[in-house]
Amino acid sequence: MIGTEKRLEYTAISDSVNTAKRIQENSDKNQILISKVAYERVKKQVEAKSYAEMKLKGKEHPLEVFEVLGMK
Numbered sequence: 001m002i003g004t005e006k007r008l009e010y011t012a013i014s015d016s017v018n019t020a021k022r023i024q025e026n027s028d029k030n031q032i033l034i035s036k037v038a039y040e041r042v043k044k045q046v047e048a049k050s051y052a053e054m055k056l057k058g059k060e061h062p063l064e065v066f067e068v069l070g071m072k
Helices: 015-025 036-042
Strands: 032-035 046-054 063-071
Touching: 015 032, 015 063, 032 036, 036 046, 036 063
Parallel strands: none
Antiparallel strands: 032 063, 046 063
């Protein structure tokens, strides 16, 4: 929570949020890209293919990224 009692605002701040934003900035229109960590959590529910390794600002090593194709 950020603000005062009269005006409160909520925001998400974390490395995960920053990583998701940077992956999203590299996606095309109507394309869903997710990190390998996210893919591991949803792989039973979604069809996805390995997309690329991305070097993202603030990350020492490239991250493996998957493209979501649809639901299983």
